[in-house]
Amino acid sequence: MKIIVSEIPEEGIELDLTEDIRDDVIRIASPVHASLKIEKRASEVLVTGEISGEVKLQCSRCLKNFSVNIKSPVEVVYHPADAVGRDENYELQSDELDMGFYRNDTLDTDELLKEQLLLNVPMKPLCSPECKGICPKCGTDLNAAQCNCGFSEIDPRLKVLEQLLKRKE
Numbered sequence: 001m002k003i004i005v006s007e008i009p010e011e012g013i014e015l016d017l018t019e020d021i022r023d024d025v026i027r028i029a030s031p032v033h034a035s036l037k038i039e040k041r042a043s044e045v046l047v048t049g050e051i052s053g054e055v056k057l058q059c060s061r062c063l064k065n066f067s068v069n070i071k072s073p074v075e076v077v078y079h080p081a082d083a084v085g086r087d088e089n090y091e092l093q094s095d096e097l098d099m100g101f102y103r104n105d106t107l108d109t110d111e112l113l114k115e116q117l118l119l120n121v122p123m124k125p126l127c128s129p130e131c132k133g134i135c136p137k138c139g140t141d142l143n144a145a146q147c148n149c150g151f152s153e154i155d156p157r158l159k160v161l162e163q164l165l166k167r168k169e
């Protein structure tokens with residue numbers, strides 16, 4: 001959905017969105033829900049509310065596909081990209097909020113929802129905090145079976161520590 005910034009009324013706009021959104025980076029299971037309040041403050045646009053959606057991820061340890069429900073508050077200030085580029089003295093002063101840019105007097109809520117979902121996707125997704133991963137040698141899914149390769153799931157940094165401790169003994 002596209003919002004014309006100059007047409008946002010004084011009292012703001014309240015939106016309840018249910019959108020099908022596609023993205024190349026993350027696989028979003030549709031639909032995505034959001035309830036947003038969009039307000040204009042001088043040339044900036046303040047967007048607050050909440051977003052929820054389901055994202056399909058691949059576990060970074062065992063490579064299994066799984067999905068997570070993301071539910072997150074939204075609080076973004078959009079600045080006019082043209083003015084920011086033109087005016088060196090334009091001040092970006094929204095420290096505590098997410099920041100975005102709009103172009104040509106238009107704010108695209110699909111982009112907004114996408115960005116907000118992306119922000120909340122874990123960098124190293126895990127199907128479960130206890131996921132044991134895959135044996136690097138034989139490829140066995142260690143959640144389902146054990147193998148005899150002797151790879152423990154100790155963090156490599158801990159392993160160094162373990163060796164140091166052994167040496168001391």
Ligand SMILES: [Zn+2]
Binds near residue numbers: 063133
């Ligand atoms: Zn896993």
Ligand SMILES: [Zn+2]
Binds near residue numbers: 136140149
């Ligand atoms: Zn193995």
